[in-house]
Amino acid sequence: MSLADDVRPTVAEPRPDCSLCPRLVMFRDENRRAHPDWYNGAVPSFGAETARLLIVGLAPGLKGANRTGRPFLGDFAGDLLYPSLIKAGLASGRHDPGAPEGLQLVDCMISNAVRCVPPANRPTGAEIATCRQFLIGRIAALPNLQAILALGRIAHDSTLAALGLKRRPYPFAHGARHQLDRGLVLFDSYHCSRQNTNTGRLTPAMFEAVLAGIAAELGLS
Numbered sequence: 001m002s003l004a005d006d007v008r009p010t011v012a013e014p015r016p017d018c019s020l021c022p023r024l025v026m027f028r029d030e031n032r033r034a035h036p037d038w039y040n041g042a043v044p045s046f047g048a049e050t051a052r053l054l055i056v057g058l059a060p061g062l063k064g065a066n067r068t069g070r071p072f073l074g075d076f077a078g079d080l081l082y083p084s085l086i087k088a089g090l091a092s093g094r095h096d097p098g099a100p101e102g103l104q105l106v107d108c109m110i111s112n113a114v115r116c117v118p119p120a121n122r123p124t125g126a127e128i129a130t131c132r133q134f135l136i137g138r139i140a141a142l143p144n145l146q147a148i149l150a151l152g153r154i155a156h157d158s159t160l161a162a163l164g165l166k167r168r169p170y171p172f173a174h175g176a177r178h179q180l181d182r183g184l185v186l187f188d189s190y191h192c193s194r195q196n197t198n199t200g201r202l203t204p205a206m207f208e209a210v211l212a213g214i215a216a217e218l219g220l221s
C-alpha cells in the first residue's frame with residue numbers, strides 16, 4: 001500500500017465518542033438528546049479485515065448509519081447499496097434493515113470518509129481532513145486490499161489524499177477505473193443518495209453496472 005510519507009497510519013477505527021471535530025460532536029450531542037435510542041456516535045466500518053474491496057462513502061446519514069450504527073443501514077442510500085451488492089455477488093443473504101444479521105458482505109468492507117453525521121450531510125473541509133487519519137488507518141489495516149470504490153467526489157478525493165496521491169492524474173468520474181500503485185485500483189461511482197437518484201444523475205442500473213464490473217475484476221461473478 002502506498003501511503004504518503006508525511007502521513008502516518010493511525011488507528012483504523014475512531015472511538016464512538018471521538019471528539020476531534022467540535023461541530024460534529026455538538027451535532028451528535030443534539031441528536032443524542034433528541035433520540036437517545038439512536039447510535040449517535042462515530043460509525044465503525046462494516047466488514048471483515050480480510051476484504052479485498054473497500055467501499056468509501058461520504059458520511060453517516062442522520063437516520064441511517066447515525067441511527068443504526070452501521071454504514072448505510074436504515075436509509076435510502078442503504079436500500080440501494082445493499083441489494084445492489086447482493087446482485088453483484090459482493091454480499092449474500094437478504095437486505096432487511098430490521099434484521100441486518102441476514103446479510104453478509106462478500107470480500108468487501110464499507111466505511112465512510114467522515115465517520116460522524118454532519119449537519120445537512122455536508123462535512124466541512126476541515127472535518128474531512130481531520131477524519132482522514134481513520135481512512136488512512138483503515139486502508140493500512142486491510143492486508144488483502146485490491147480495490148477501493150469511492151462513492152462520490154469527496155470520498156474519491158479523500159481516498160487519494162489518504163494514499164498520498166494527487167488528484168489531477170485521477171479525476172473523479174462516474175464509472176471511472178483508476179490504476180494506482182502496487183496493483184491497487186480506485187473505482188468511482190456517483191453516491192447512491194436519494195438526491196442523485198431523484199435527479200436521475202444515478203440510476204440503479206448505472207450503480208449496479210459499476211458494482212458488477214468490480215465483482216468481475218475481483219473474480220466474484
Ligand code: SF4
Nearest residue numbers: 014018021042116131
Ligand atoms: S468525524 Fe471523524 S475525526 Fe471527526 S469527530 Fe467524528 S470520528 Fe472523530
